[in-house]
Amino acid sequence: MFITKAPVEKVIELKNHIFILKIFAPEIASIIKPGEFLNVKVCDSNFPLLRRPFSVCDVEGDFIFLMFNIFGEGTKILANKHKGDLIDLLGPLGKGFNIEGDYDTAILVAGGLGVAPFPYFIRKIGNSKKIHSFIGGKTDKDIITYRMKNITISTDDGSLGIKGNVVELLEQNIEKLKSERIKIFACGPNAMLRKLRELCIRHNLNCEASIECAMACGFGICQGCPIESVNYPDKYLLVCKNGPVFNIRDVVI
Numbered sequence: 001m002f003i004t005k006a007p008v009e010k011v012i013e014l015k016n017h018i019f020i021l022k023i024f025a026p027e028i029a030s031i032i033k034p035g036e037f038l039n040v041k042v043c044d045s046n047f048p049l050l051r052r053p054f055s056v057c058d059v060e061g062d063f064i065f066l067m068f069n070i071f072g073e074g075t076k077i078l079a080n081k082h083k084g085d086l087i088d089l090l091g092p093l094g095k096g097f098n099i100e101g102d103y104d105t106a107i108l109v110a111g112g113l114g115v116a117p118f119p120y121f122i123r124k125i126g127n128s129k130k131i132h133s134f135i136g137g138k139t140d141k142d143i144i145t146y147r148m149k150n151i152t153i154s155t156d157d158g159s160l161g162i163k164g165n166v167v168e169l170l171e172q173n174i175e176k177l178k179s180e181r182i183k184i185f186a187c188g189p190n191a192m193l194r195k196l197r198e199l200c201i202r203h204n205l206n207c208e209a210s211i212e213c214a215m216a217c218g219f220g221i222c223q224g225c226p227i228e229s230v231n232y233p234d235k236y237l238l239v240c241k242n243g244p245v246f247n248i249r250d251v252v253i
């Protein structure tokens with residue numbers, strides 16, 4: 001784990017209020033794994049005081065990429081960074097996706113900004129597995145396809161792709177997908193993950209999900225990110241330390 005002040009290379013606006021931050025951070029780039037995250041101090045002043053967690057979106061050589069939308073003060077400050085500005089990064093943190101293993105096709109399920117960890121996942125998996133991405137959002141404005149592969153889309157209002165939520169979309173395709181050896185990897189709002197968890201239990205599917213919650217320290221000290229466990233001896237786990245990626249059956253979302 002490093003604490004480093006890393007220079008911004010570029011800020012790219014992908015679409016309305018959704019940004020990619022490209023940062024020169026060789027130590028982190030050389031060791032971070034898909035699904036792991038960084039806790040970012042967005043500026044030197046005391047406001048916002050706490051670091052903000054962001055998944056690593058991609059890595060290219062010595063550069064890391066973060067994807068975010070403008071949500072509150074912290075992300076507003078990040079969106080206004082310029083080339084050469086230094087950003088205080090703490091990481092890599094947490095446990096990421098287990099991309100190795102006994103499956104042939106990775107099914108990626110992402111809701112809105114939930115696509116954030118998957119470009120790096122796709123890069124790392126290379127040609128070793130097939131990939132199918134299911135991406136959902138409320139409207140076409142929420143759909144992000146940045147560096148995603150083999151995409152099927154749903155929107156709640158039907159403005160792009162199939163009308164409905166992304167878990168319904170997955171369920172419509174599940175019998176066909178189950179003819180292959182699949183493993184699901186998911187990231188998105190808790191409401192989506194809750195529905196996905198039910199689907200995985202009903203169809204006996206193997207699924208890892210990256211869980212979001214508000215965090216402070218990011219590495220297991222403050223006890224500020226508990227999640228109820230199902231299959232562990234401890235009743236509560238810490239999202240920052242035991243996750244953020246969990247077997248979806250092992251936690252109460």
Ligand SMILES: Cc1cc2nc3c(=O)[nH]c(=O)nc-3n(C[C@H](O)[C@H](O)[C@H](O)COP(=O)(O)OP(=O)(O)OC[C@H]3O[C@@H](n4cnc5c(N)ncnc54)[C@H](O)[C@@H]3O)c2cc1C
Nearest residue numbers: 052053054055067068069071072073074075116213214244
């Ligand atoms: C492991 C992990 C990875 C993440 N990866 C990404 C990512 O790649 N891209 C991205 O855009 N976001 C990501 N997030 C969420 C991101 O950390 C928050 O959106 C960010 O803290 C918002 O900061 P802000 O200062 O702009 O808003 P804030 O001012 O912090 O938040 C505005 C409001 O949202 C609430 N809030 C803040 N964070 C969360 C949260 N995580 N869940 C629910 N409510 C919250 C606050 O209580 C407040 O009411 C991740 C979160 C976690 C835990």
Ligand code: FES
Nearest residue numbers: 216218220223240
């Ligand atoms: S954020 Fe401090 S213990 Fe998880």
